[in-house]
Amino acid sequence: MQATAKDTTELRLGSLEELEKLRGELRAAEDPDQTRIIVCHGTGCVANGSPGVTQALKDALAAAGEQVEVMPGIKTTGCHGFCSRGPLVIIKPKNIFYQQVKPADAEEIVQQTIVKGETVERLLYKLPQSGEAVETTEDIPFYAGQERVVLKNIGQIDPTKIDDAIRAGAYAGAAKALTTMEPQQVIDEVIKSGLRGRGGAGFPTGVKWNLAAKHQGGQKYVLCNADEGDPGAFMDRSVMEGDPHAVVEGMIIGGYAIGADTGYVYVRAEYPLAIKHLEKALADARALGLLGENILGSGFNFDIRINRGAGAFVCGEETALMRSVEGKVGEPVPRPPYPSDKGLFGKPSVLNNVETWANVSRILDRGADWFASLGTEKSKGTKVFALVGKVNNVGLVEVPMGIKLKDIVMTIGGGVPGSDRFKAVQTGGPSGGCLPWEDAELPVDFDSLIAAGSMMGSGGMIVMDDRDCMVDVAKYFLGFLEEESCGKCFPCRLGVPRLRETLNRFSKGEGTIEDIDDLYSMAEAIKAGSLCALGGTAPNAVLSTLRYFRDEYEAHILEHRCPAGVCKDLITYSIDPEACTGCHACFRACPQNAVSGEKKKPHTIDESLCIRCGMCLESCKFGAVQVQ
Ligand SMILES: Cc1cc2nc3c(=O)[nH]c(=O)nc-3n(C[C@H](O)[C@H](O)[C@H](O)COP(=O)(O)O)c2cc1C
Ligand code: SF4
Ligand code: SF4
Ligand code: FES
Numbered sequence: 001m002q003a004t005a006k007d008t009t010e011l012r013l014g015s016l017e018e019l020e021k022l023r024g025e026l027r028a029a030e031d032p033d034q035t036r037i038i039v040c041h042g043t044g045c046v047a048n049g050s051p052g053v054t055q056a057l058k059d060a061l062a063a064a065g066e067q068v069e070v071m072p073g074i075k076t077t078g079c080h081g082f083c084s085r086g087p088l089v090i091i092k093p094k095n096i097f098y099q100q101v102k103p104a105d106a107e108e109i110v111q112q113t114i115v116k117g118e119t120v121e122r123l124l125y126k127l128p129q130s131g132e133a134v135e136t137t138e139d140i141p142f143y144a145g146q147e148r149v150v151l152k153n154i155g156q157i158d159p160t161k162i163d164d165a166i167r168a169g170a171y172a173g174a175a176k177a178l179t180t181m182e183p184q185q186v187i188d189e190v191i192k193s194g195l196r197g198r199g200g201a202g203f204p205t206g207v208k209w210n211l212a213a214k215h216q217g218g219q220k221y222v223l224c225n226a227d228e229g230d231p232g233a234f235m236d237r238s239v240m241e242g243d244p245h246a247v248v249e250g251m252i253i254g255g256y257a258i259g260a261d262t263g264y265v266y267v268r269a270e271y272p273l274a275i276k277h278l279e280k281a282l283a284d285a286r287a288l289g290l291l292g293e294n295i296l297g298s299g300f301n302f303d304i305r306i307n308r309g310a311g312a313f314v315c316g317e318e319t320a321l322m323r324s325v326e327g328k329v330g331e332p333v334p335r336p337p338y339p340s341d342k343g344l345f346g347k348p349s350v351l352n353n354v355e356t357w358a359n360v361s362r363i364l365d366r367g368a369d370w371f372a373s374l375g376t377e378k379s380k381g382t383k384v385f386a387l388v389g390k391v392n393n394v395g396l397v398e399v400p401m402g403i404k405l406k407d408i409v410m411t412i413g414g415g416v417p418g419s420d421r422f423k424a425v426q427t428g429g430p431s432g433g434c435l436p437w438e439d440a441e442l443p444v445d446f447d448s449l450i451a452a453g454s455m456m457g458s459g460g461m462i463v464m465d466d467r468d469c470m471v472d473v474a475k476y477f478l479g480f481l482e483e484e485s486c487g488k489c490f491p492c493r494l495g496v497p498r499l500r501e502t503l504n505r506f507s508k509g510e511g512t513i514e515d516i517d518d519l520y521s522m523a524e525a526i527k528a529g530s531l532c533a534l535g536g537t538a539p540n541a542v543l544s545t546l547r548y549f550r551d552e553y554e555a556h557i558l559e560h561r562c563p564a565g566v567c568k569d570l571i572t573y574s575i576d577p578e579a580c581t582g583c584h585a586c587f588r589a590c591p592q593n594a595v596s597g598e599k600k601k602p603h604t605i606d607e608s609l610c611i612r613c614g615m616c617l618e619s620c621k622f623g624a625v626q627v628q
Contacts, residue, residue, distance in 0.1 A: 078242020433544025
C-alpha cells in the first residue's frame with residue numbers, strides 16, 4: 001500500500017490492517033482543534049439556499065485574505081435534522097450554531113467569528129419560550145435531548161467523500177465481521193444486540209437473518225428498503241443523503257452473514273440526492289476494495305445495485321418490493337413462503353430498512369452489549385423520528401427507545417406553539433394511530449405504542465393541536481390508503497373506501513351513532529381479511545381516534561359540530577365587531593367577496609357567499625374572525 005492519507009484515488013485496501021492504517025493517517029492529517037466551517041447541504045437547506053451561502057462564505061474568506069491566520073476549510077454535509085431553522089452553518093471546533101443564514105451574512109460571519117473569534121448574536125438560535133439566544137449546538141434542547149447512533153456522522157462528514165466517512169469510523173464493523181468472525185458469529189451478535197427492524201413491524205433482525213442463513217449455499221440476496229412512502233417521513237432519505245456508507249456497510253455485513261453476494265437498494269425515484277450520494281458511495285467503496293471481489297482479503301465477494309421505485313406506497317411491502325425489483329407489477333403476494341425461504345427471484349432473501357442497516361454497522365463496530373445497553377428491555381437502541389406538525393422545532397431527531405412521548409414533543413420539539421400541551425401525536429404513518437395528551441408519559445417503544453393503539457412504524461411523528469379535527473385526520477389517512485391500495489383483495493379495496501365514506505358523512509353532519517358500531521365491525525373485517533399490512537393496519541387511524549376522541553365523533557354526529565373548526569359543512573365564520581379594527585385585510589383576502597365593510601369600521605361576512613376557505617381567519621391579526 002503506497003498511497004498517502006491525502007490521496008486514496010489509487011488505493012485498494014487488502015486487509016483489516018490496511019483499512020485501520022488508512023484511518024489512522026486520515027485522522028492524523030486533521031487537527032480537531034482547527035477552525036472549520038460546516039454548511040448543511042441536506043435537501044431542506046439546499047432548498048432554502050445553502051449552496052449560495054457556501055459560495056458567499058468562500059468569497060468572504062478569499063476577500064479576508066491575510067486577516068485570517070489559518071484558513072478554515074468549508075465542509076458541506078447532510079441534514080443536521082433541524083431543517084426548519086436552515087440553512088445552517090456550524091463553526092467548529094466550538095460548534096457555534098448559526099441558523100437561517102443567508103449569503104449576505106457570510107462576510108459578517110467571516111469577519112466576526114473567523115477573524116475576531118466573536119459570535120454573530122443575531123444568527124444564533126433563540127429559545128422559543130424565553131427568547132434567550134444560545135451559542136452552541138449542545139446548548140440547544142433540540143440536540144441536547146437526542147442520542148445519535150444512526151445519525152452520529154450526519155452533519156459531521158461530507159457524504160460524498162469516502163475519506164471523511166472512514167475517518168469517522170466507516171467500515172470498521174464490516175472489516176471486523178469479514179476478517180475476524182464466522183457468518184454465524186455475526187448473526188449471533190446481531191441477535192444478542194436485540195436489534196429489531198426499523199421499517200415498521202419491529203421483527204428481530206438477527207432472527208430473520210438466521211432463517212435465510214439456514215439455506216446452505218446457492219444464490220441469496222440482501223435488500224435495503226428505502227421506499228419510505230409514509231407522508232411526511234424523511235428519516236431514511238436523510239441517512240442515505242448524509243451517511244450513505246453506513247447503509248452500504250450494513251448490507252456488506254448482512255450479505256456476509258447470510259451468504260449473499262448481491263444486494264439491492266430499492267429507493268424511491270423522488271430521492272435524487274440520496275441516489276446520487278449512494279451511487280458515489282458505491283463507486284468509492286468499489287474503488288477502495290470495500291465492495292467487489294475478495295473484500296479486504298477476506299475471500300468474500302459482494303456488490304450492491306440500486307433499483308429505483310416509482311413511488312407506490314404498497315411497493316414498500318416486502319413481497320411487493322421484491323416483485324417490483326424483478327420487473328413485475330408491485331403488488332403483495334401471500335406469505336408463506338417468506339422471503340427468507342423464497343424471496344427475490346425465488347431465492348432466500350433478507351430485506352431490511354435503511355435505519356436497520358445503519359444500526360447493523362454500529363453494532364458490529366461497537367458490539368452487541370453496547371447497543372443492548374441503550375433503550376428498553378424489549379426495544380433496544382435508538383429510533384429516528386421525523387417530528388413534524390404543530391411543534392416549535394420541526395426536524396429529524398434520534399432518541400433512545402423508551403423516552404417519554406412528552407420529552408420528544410415538549411422538550412426536544414420545543415412544545416406546541418401557543419399551547420402547553422399537544423392534542424394528539426400521530427405515530428406510525430398511515431398504519432399507525434393518534435395518541436392523546438393523556439399518553440404524554442408513554443414510553444416510546446415498539447410494544448408500548450402497539451398497546452396504546454398506535455405503532456412505531458418507520459418513524460413519522462405528527463404533532464396536532466386543538467385546531468386539528470380527529471375525524472378529519474382519520475379521513476385523511478384512509479383517503480391516502482384508499483389511493484395506494486393495490487386492489488388485489490376486496491376487504492382492503494372495498495372496505496377502506498367504506499370507512500372513509502362513513503367518516504365523510506360524519507364531517508357533513510349526516511352520520512348516526514349506529515355508524516360507529518358499523519365502523520368497528522368493518523374495521524374487524526378489513527383487518528382479518530386483508531392480504532398485506534396496508535389493509536391490515538388501515539383501520540388503525542379510525543380505531544385510535546375513536547378510542548381517545550369519541551366525544552369529538554359524537555359532537556359531529558349528535559350536535560352537528562366540529563369542535564376543531566375544520567369540517568367545512570359544520571362551521572360558520574363570523575366577525576366579532578368588538579375586536580374588528582376595520583383593517584380591511586380579510587376583505588382583500590376573501591376570494592368570494594363575502595366580506596364587506598368600510599375601512600376602520602367593523603366588517604361582516606355574508607354566510608351565503610362564504611365557502612369556508614378560512615382565508616379571512618388567516619389574514620386577521622386581531623383575532624376578530626371567529627369559527628363556530
Ligand atoms: C404497505 C406497506 C408499506 C411499507 N413501506 C415500507 C417502507 O417504505 N420502508 C420500510 O422499511 N418498510 C416498509 N414496510 C415494511 C416492510 O414490508 C418490511 O417489513 C421492512 O422493510 C422490513 O425491514 P425491517 O425488518 O428492517 O423493518 C411496509 C409495509 C407495508 C405493508
Ligand atoms: S391488503 Fe390492500 S394493498 Fe394489501 S394486497 Fe390486499 S388490496 Fe393490496
Ligand atoms: S382582518 Fe380582522 S380586524 Fe381586519 S377587517 Fe377583517 S375581521 Fe376586522
Ligand atoms: S437539510 Fe439542513 S438541517 Fe435538514
